[in-house]
Every structure is written in structure tokens, then in C-alpha cells.
Amino acid sequence: MLSQKILDELKKIVGPDNVATDRQDLICYGYDATQMEFLPDAVVHPGSTDEVAAVLKLANAAKFPVFPRGAGSGFTGGALPKGGGVVLVVTRLNRILRIDTENLIAEVEPGVVTEQFQQEVEKLGLFYPPDPASLKFSTLGGNVAENAGGPRCVKYGVTRDFVMGLEVVLPTGEIIRTGGETYKGVVGYDLTRLLCGSEGTLGVITKIIFKLLPLPEAKKTMLTIFDSIDGAAKAVSTIIGNKIIPTTLEFMDYATLQCVNKRFSLGIPDNGRAVLLIEVDGDRDLIEKQATRIQELIKPLGLVECKIAKDAAESEALWKVRRLVSPSLRDVNPDKFNEDIVVPRSKVPDVIRVIEKIQQRYDIPIVNFGHAGDGNIHVNVMIDKSVPGQEEKAHKAIAEIFQAALDLNGTMSGEHGVGLAKQPYIHLELKPAQVAAMQAIKQALDPNNILNPGKMFPVGQQCAPE
């Protein structure tokens, strides 16, 4: 519980209108997309880096926890105030400070919404490729803190690959800058890369310098339907093996297609067992050639149908198939666990087969879709929490799914992070020495453990032996 004195101090720092303690406000900053809820003691909306620094200095002196938060759209509870404390909302820091068309960089504040940033740079003929599914509402600060991915990652990489530098308030309240505006730079440790994906446990991001690319001239979208999951997976490796890197290679399995088809009748043929949504971008002539070549390459792999968009409207119609997946899932069961395992892309059919066996063993529906191009599969374990025993079954199934991904040289999270949701499983992937190294960094930067405490590392749980 925060004392009145601390609340008064917070009000002095950010202004009384930017500190909220009504129960209604606490409720509204106690959830995210995980279905978990923890109420903070106060919600603070700073308007500058200095205010963020002052809040953290106060937190260190008075020893209360601070939980940085962007749009609160995370899937692992990374911004949830477990145990109470102050939720530090960065959405007032929402300015695009500059877009430098000469050096192809931009400097932004963390509360800028991802899509707005993309639109602004595209107006200048530039391109910021990271495109998490939440891009219309998630913030760039959250994207960096969670190292967000997205469909275009197969060609362009994840958020981290576009972060050149950061301004960060350390847990102790010092303001530092990492990286910079140059593509090269080897002085000291690479703190930029350490902070990307650190889930708000090592510092509060207050400014970001992004690398930009020239906006590709055109793109071409193809919806390809295969008679087997192996055909679709083989198509991915065949295309890339033939030195074409599409912008996206989105995949949907049979269970997903059944879900979507049931509600929206998309005209997927009866013998369609898997779908691959392929997009290529670049020079207009080049993408025509690439699209033709892709069709030749995938034809012998059990291709049932190939729809190619002629214009932006048709492209949007094809993407709609992919976008309808999420709303359709709820027809299967009301509650879902959305996990985001990654395996080397050639292992996608293997991991799908293992998941099918897990599904049969536990008798709960599992729907798979995601980014086949980089082996990142969204595994949706669909349950009804009101049915006794289903949640326990789901947790057991999830542990086995993670293990299957790890056995195939994969990882248990490609883009959602650990947060609270994946803590119980972290020992499957990280060995004690790795965890110790990570915790030593945390201890060095946050000696009083005030910034986003209780996240990422399970409290009092043994990690896997070396």
C-alpha cells in the first residue's frame, strides 16, 4: 500500500491529474490480453523523461514497485502489477520527434502507436517493417520491450533489428542513452540489444531511434491451398531454398481452416488441408517474376488452388482469411491459451504432428496458425474453463508442446515473451547458469528490485540442471 505522502510526491512529479487511485482506474490498468488481473495501488501518467526518472528515484527511495505499461496488449502479463505498486503508463509520451530522410532513421517516444508511425514514415516513402498483429493499437515502447515480431519478420527481422539506439531510465532513476544514430558502433557492451526484449525489467524506454528502409515499390499477395500440411511446409523451404525470401509466409492448419470456413464460408475447397498466404514485395517487375517462379515451385507439392490478388482490394480480401482466424477461434471453445513456439522452419510439419498427438491424448482442441516463414507457430489450446479439469489438462498439454519445440531445437516463445504466463515453464528452456547470468544483470541494474518485479524469472523455482 502506498502512503499518502508517496501519493502526494507522485502528484508533485507528474501533476495531480496524472495520478489516479480510484478503484475504477486501478481496474482499468490491472489487465492485459492474458485474462489475468492484478490491481495496482496507483496509476501514474508521466509526460517526460525527467518525470519518469523522478518516479523511479522516488520508488527506489521508498521501495515501491513500478510497472511500465504501453497499450497493455501483451499476451504474457508483462505489464501487470502483480503484488501491487505503481503502474507507469507511457502513452502520454507519444510524439514522433523526427524522421530523418537523409540518414533513414527516426526518433520516437515510446507511446507512439506502431501503425501511426508506419503511416507517417510511409508518407515520406520510407518503411518500418515490424508488424505485430496488434500494430493498430500496441505502442512502439511495448514492441521494443517485448521485441515484437510479425508476419514480415521472415524477410525483414523483428523489432530489435530496427532499433539503433534508446534513451532509457534505469531502475535507479539515471537516464542513459544506448547505441546511437550510426549503423556501426562497437564501443562497450551492446545495451540496446540487451534492453530490447527485456520486458520492462531493466529500464523504462523513453526514446527510441529506429532504422528505416526505403518503401518497397509494390507487393503481391497469393493465397495458396495445399492438400497436406507437409505440402505447405515443403513449399516454405522450397521457396526459400530457391533464394526467394517472401515478405510473409503465413500458415493455417486444417483445424484453423475449419474454424474460419464454418463462420465465414471462404470457399476453401474440401481437399484443402493447409493454407499458405504468401506475399512478396519490391520492384514491380521483380515481384511479378517472383510470383510466377513461386507458383512453378509449389505446384508439385500438392497445390490445390492458388489465388493471386490483382490489386490492393483483392490483396486485402486474401489477408482477410488470415485476419478472421482470431475471431473464429472462439467458436471452438470460449477460452484459449495462445502460445507462440518457434522451430527451425523445416521442422514445422514435425512439430504440428507432435501437437496433433498431444491434442488426441488430452482430448482438447488445438488450432495452429502463424508465421511459417520463420517457424513461429501460434498454438492455440482451446478450452472451456468452466468445465472442471480442462485448465489443468491445458497446462499439461502446453508443457508438452514447449518440450516438443525445444526437442526440435526451437524455443517456447518467439514474440510474446515470458512475463508471468510462461514463468512456470522457463526451466524447460533456460539452464541455471543462464538464469543466474540474467539475474546478475537484473541485480546490477535494479538493486532494490523495484522495476517490474516478479516477471520473467520464477520466484523460488529450480531451473533445469546443467
Next chain:
Amino acid sequence: MENKNKNSEALKRIESELKKCVKCGACRAHCPAFATFGKEPAVARGKVALAQHLLKGDIELDDATYSAMSKCLLCGSCVEKCPNNVPTDEIVMVAREALSNQRGLTTFHSAVGRVIANRSLMKFGAAAARILGPLFFRKVPETSGLRLRFPLPFVGGKRHIPPLAKKPFLERHPEVIPGEPGKPRIVYFVGCMTNFCYPQVGEAALALFRHLGCTVIIPKNQQCCGLPGMSGGDLDTVRELAEANLAALEKYEADYIMTACATCGGALHKFYPNLIGKRHPALAARLKAVADKTVDAAQLLHKLGLKPEETGAGNEVRITYHDPCHLRTRAITSQPRELLRGAPGIELAEMEGADKCCGLGGTFNVYHYESSLAINKMKSAAIIKTGAQAVATGCPGCMMQLSDGLKQHGSSVQVVHTLQVLARRLLKS
């Protein structure tokens, strides 16, 4: 105690809808109220969370809940874009109903309820406003103390209010205007804004449907649709109005019940069955029958195949179109555009964010005038940017808000109803 039971009943009724929200945050991208207030209690996800906690009984119907629930324009953009189709607009209305049960209606909403429930009072009010309005609110300088003595939120400040009609639309025509045999019979639900402020919209509707040979029936005893009451949680008044309107609309055999007001259409088509029908099962089937027959004027003209065969006017005019929320949420977006494009001499120029709310939001703009203005400002800028001479829309409420915004921008862009454009361009004068 009685109110408490009433509240928990109302909230229980939406329990399954509340469970659908998974707090993904998608609504943050589409909510105009969130765009101006910037804080989570203003967005759909926050309001759903608060309604969930109200249902659990662990928050009170106090000022903070009231404040959060008041920050909604009922524009439905969150509902449209929600992956799980959570009907936040209806949830907010139920929460407002609970708030009004608990705390009583606000003075303003109570006045609104009294006026909309009573046509003769409304007529009297309109007459009084027609005479007194200019005296009190137009010719009085903003700095005058007289304005300060009448701090009515909806007429204060710089607001431009349309002049009231000398003769309301409903008093101008007989109840039944026969058309050609075999052509559709249309019952026209006029709505208060058209009746008292924009009778020219009603005249355009009448002219167009008569041109198509339709029989147009304008029941004299039709009342306000009740949406202003609904937005304040005064569902008892809305039920009374719904019953009165049912009687008026059911009196004639009709192929269609037609509205040229997006808001009235939304009430008849969506909110009556979903809010009143669920509370009053005895009315449910009748409300559903009315809802099924309710069409928007542009939708119907499009369906009946209005063609640019005759022309009444010549000059080339560039027009832009604003989507009223209560047409957009019923997927009536292409028909008005196609009709406008088909009209001779009309160039349709799309504005940025044509589908975004104008900021009126029923009584939202009474309680949150500054935010309403901020939303309206973006809309005015988008309209002006198109270089259009006029902006057309399908909702008299939007017309008022758009006029207000444009006038405050010093713009000369005209605000018209789609039907006015069509009547002028397609009919011989």
C-alpha cells in the same frame, strides 16, 4: 433495494456479452472518446472491465463509474472492429441505466426524458426555442452576462444551432400519400431532428419516393425514437416511446419502414430489439418485426433502383460524404456513395476518416463538449481538405454537428443530407 435488484437484473442480462471481452485492446485503435481522453477508463475494454466489476459488486455506481461510462459516443466503432463482437454500446447503455436507477437521472437527462416523451411538450419547446432562441443565444454576445445566466450546456459557448422550422414536417402533409398501384408502400419514420430542424430532408425523401411511385405513409402519432433517453440510461421512457411508435408504425400494412435519420434507424433496427425487447418480452416479437422492416432511405432508394434519368440542376459540384455511425454500423456505406456518384454533375471526393464519428454522440457533446469539439475539429479539417463545396451525410444529428464544426472553422462548405442532393439533382424542379 428495488433499484439494486433492477440493476443486478440488467447487468445479469449482459453477463454473457461481458465474458466475451478478452481485453486484447483492439478497441483502443477505433474509439474516438479514447483518442481525446487518452486514458483506459474511456475505452471500450475499460468500460467492459468496469461493468464486469459492477456485476461482481466490487465497485460502486459512484462518480468515477459515472465519469467512465459517460465517455462514450455510442458510435459502435469498437463493436464493429472487436474480434469477439462485444456489444460495448449496449453494455454502456445498461451501465448508464444502472447509474440512473441508483443516482436518479441527471437534470439534463431528466429534462430530455420529459421532452422526448411528450410530443406536445416538444412542439411547445420547439416553438419557444424558435422565438426565444435567437434572442437568447444568437444575438447575445458571448461576453454577455445573459449567457452566463443560461448556462445550458448544449447552447452555450460558440455553438451554432440550426434555426427551427416554421412548420414542423409532420404538420405539412396528409398521413397517406398514395402512389402507383403495385409500387412499394413505405411508412416513413420522420424523427425529431427532421421534423423540427431539417424539414427539407423530409421533403426530399417524400419527393424521391413519390418520384419512384411509392405510397408514402407518415403516421401522425409517431414519437421520438428515444435514443437521447437511451443514451442517458432512461430506458423506462424509451420503452414508453417504443410502445407508442409500435402502435403508430403497425397501423398500416407496409413493405418498408423507412428512416432518413441514421440515429432513428439505429434505434428501430438495433437498440429497440436488443435493449427494450430483452427487458419486455411481451414487446419483443413486435419490435423484431419493426426492426426487420426498417430500412434507411439511401439503402431503399438504392434497392429500388433510383436512376439519374431526369435532371433538375446542372453545375458541377464536388461533394464529400460523411458516414454517420448508425449507418456505418449497419453496413450502409456503399449505397449512399453509389447514389451520389450516379447523380448528374456530382463529383464525390472521399475525405480522410469518412467513417469516423463526427463527435456528436447523442448527449456526449453536452457533457464532454470540449472533447466533442476536438473530434469535430478533425472531421472539419478532413472535409475542408477535400476541397468539396458540400458535405453530404445521412443523419440530421450529424448535419447539426458538422455545421457547427465547419462554421466554427469559418468554412463555407455546405452541409446537406444525401437525399437533398439526390432530390435536387435527379428531379425536375
